[in-house]
Amino acid sequence: MSTDVSICFFCDKPCVMREGDNDSALVECRSCGRYSITKELEFHFDDRAAYLTRQNRRRLGGVAREYTDARQPLVFTTDTTMDLLLQAPIAFDVPAKIRKLIRDIARRSLFAGDYVGYHRDKDWTVGYADNREEFIYQIEYAQELKWIETSAVSCYEPSSEQNDITIALTPLGWEELEKSHRVDSKRVFTAMSFDKSLDTVWKDGIYPAIESCGFTPMRIDEEEFTEGIVDKIIAEINESRFVVADLTLHRNGVYFEAGYAKGLGLPVIWICREDELKNSHFDVKHFNIIVWQDVDNLRERLSTRIRAVIGKA
Ligand SMILES: [Zn+2]
Incomplete structure (x- = not known):
């Protein structure tokens, strides 16, 4: 294994570079942190200015620094580099x-x-x-x-x-x-009943509707129900851009979670299966609820509503 003082791919300052696993180089840079870069990509970088603009290399340096600070390993490959660039702010933002x-x-x-x-x-x-x-x-x-x-x-x-x-x-x-x-979050919290009969509503309705708008859907699964669950739910809502609340089967937690989100000033998109609407708590009846009949209908209308109310991520 050889260790070399070379020049960082992203910030153009001296860094330590050594051989890493799987045909890659491991870079340690005082500014950009620790990252790996595949030999294939390193080859492209031989002519740095031609492969990526200086601005884009700086953006990747910022991404590497964020991963390092979060203690997450990061490997730059020819496939992942473009995706990683999209995580970074552009030059004049x-x-x-x-x-x-x-x-x-x-x-x-x-x-x-x-x-x-x-x-x-x-x-x-x-x-x-x-x-x-x-x-x-x-x-x-x-x-x-x-x-x-x-x-x-x-x-x-x-x-x-x-x-x-x-x-x-x-x-x-x-x-x-x-x-x-x-403003920056892509996460969307979903408050709903964990009844097995609603699994396809999550998998084929809510999840793809949120994802198709460029957001990352998440819900706390029933299996994860342990002592710290309320803290976890609150932490997830705190990190979310908006919340989808399905009133079907009227789980009490759904009202609590949606109320908490509204208190934070987050948009809440209410949905409810048609036959269940009559049982919903009176406080929500004046909200503009998406009353859905089946999963396909829900998916389509929810994604339209997200685009209208929130926009695309
Ligand atoms: Zn650097």
């Missing part, structure tokens, strides 16, 4: 990049008000910046909006070699983060 930055500060804060250290030469990938100058611009931008406060790192602090600035989120920053979670 400045607000999206700054949301990434404030999310990183929040993730690394040990408590509200904590000052988190960054090095302006090395950490610009967290906000998908092109270079140090753009990162500084992002910090100033967030400061201007009063989302963050910064302080210079004292040269007497032991961490000052790694960091040259520390940043804390302000109350406005935390609020902005709450909002932005949902």
